[in-house]
Amino acid sequence: MRVKIRLIACALALLCLAGCASRPTAKPQDSELLVVGFSQLGSESSWRLANTASMTAALSREKGYELLLENAKQKQDNQLAAVRNFILQGVDLIVIAPVAETGWESVLQEARDAQIPVIIMDRAVAVEDESLYLSNVGSDFLREGERAVEWLREELERRGRGEDEIRILHLQGTYGATSQLMRTKPIEDAVRAMPNWTIAAQLPGDYTEAKGYEVVRDYLRGDRDIDVIYSENDNMTFGAMRALDEAGLRYGEGGDVILISFDAVREALQYCLEGKIDLCVECNPLHGPRVEELIRQYEEGESIPKHIYVEELIFTKDRLTQELIDSREY
Numbered sequence: 438m439r440v441k442i443r444l445i446a447c448a449l450a451l452l453c454l455a456g457c458a459s460r461p462t463a464k465p466q467d468s469e470l471l472v473v474g475f476s477q478l479g480s481e482s483s484w485r486l487a488n489t490a491s492m493t494a495a496l497s498r499e500k501g502y503e504l505l506l507e508n509a510k511q512k513q514d515n516q517l518a519a520v521r522n523f524i525l526q527g528v529d530l531i532v533i534a535p536v537a538e539t540g541w542e543s544v545l546q547e548a549r550d551a552q553i554p555v556i557i558m559d560r561a562v563a564v565e566d567e568s569l570y571l572s573n574v575g576s577d578f579l580r581e582g583e584r585a586v587e588w589l590r591e592e593l594e595r596r597g598r599g600e601d602e603i604r605i606l607h608l609q610g611t612y613g614a615t616s617q618l619m620r621t622k623p624i625e626d627a628v629r630a631m632p633n634w635t636i637a638a639q640l641p642g643d644y645t646e647a648k649g650y651e652v653v654r655d656y657l658r659g660d661r662d663i664d665v666i667y668s669e670n671d672n673m674t675f676g677a678m679r680a681l682d683e684a685g686l687r688y689g690e691g692g693d694v695i696l697i698s699f700d701a702v703r704e705a706l707q708y709c710l711e712g713k714i715d716l717c718v719e720c721n722p723l724h725g726p727r728v729e730e731l732i733r734q735y736e737e738g739e740s741i742p743k744h745i746y747v748e749e750l751i752f753t754k755d756r757l758t759q760e761l762i763d764s765r766e767y
């Protein structure tokens with residue numbers, strides 16, 4: 438692959454010699470760097486920022502990489518354009534954190550035609566031919582959702598509310614994202630199976646605090662009869678907390694609304710320790726070292742697992758300490 442980069446560099450140099458006034462500056466010291474194009478889907482959440490930081494730290498120059506990072510601002514069209522650009526530049530490898538699952542077939546095929554391997558990180562892609570990518574490193578989002586639902590069932594029993602009417606406000610992440618689809622499924626299944634549970638509403642929060650705040654604020658103007666908020670990420674939860682505060686509704690320990698939140702970033706865990714969030718479902722964003730390891734294995738011709746899921750936990754106040762929160766990386 439590096440040979441390919443050099444060939445393209447030569448071709449560009451020749452083109453410039455023919456048509457440009459000045460030669461491109463040669464950077465011989467960079468020739469051994471592996472060029473990785475990384476299409477990050479956005480910067481919508483604390484999780485995402487931790488994920489980007491993990492990737493830039495793991496794929497640093499010191500470690501032998503040149504990382505070309507493109508932020509798609511939550512738009513798949515931007516991602517497609519970024520990936521096509523990486524292909525044109527002849528990068529050695531492409532990493533995609535896909536905003537939505539569908540719509541990837543053609544561009545992955547284009548990467549394959551150009552013989553550029555692709556690693557899918559965080560969310561998944563729904564393509565029939567899985568050989569279009571090397572590997573998918575992420576979380577078992579379905580398991581996360583199932584754990585949240587199991588906990589809720591047990592918690593309601595513990596509170597002696599197992600038979601009560603339970604109204605759930607469901608805050609959803611970006612539609613079509615694996616993390617949204619897979620966290621949504623278990624709560625919808627549970628509501629179908631539990632005659633006394635209802636989804637009061639499903640609100641689109643796009644994984645951002647601003648949207649989470651806005652939709653919950655507007656919702657509470659019409660209906661305040663809510664027992665649970667099932668929020669598919671921490672930032673939407675923070676927004677919801679603000680809306681609940683303004684509406685004068687009490688949540689968390691001793692409150693009227695049970696708060697369930699996904700990601701378990703430090704700020705959310707802190708709220709959990711303070712008794713404001715009832716359940717934090719962990720989702721680990723530190724994929725940088727895992728991706729780096731995969732690239733290394735690929736370069737060395739080792740066999741690579743198709744799917745890599747990270748071990749994750751759930752946290753309630755009684756399972757947390759300040760030391761534990763302080764020691765976490767995100």
Ligand code: GYE
Binds near residue numbers: 669
């Ligand atoms: O939960 C959310 C982020 O796909 C796991 O995306 C990721 C999700 C994460 O914006 O905070």
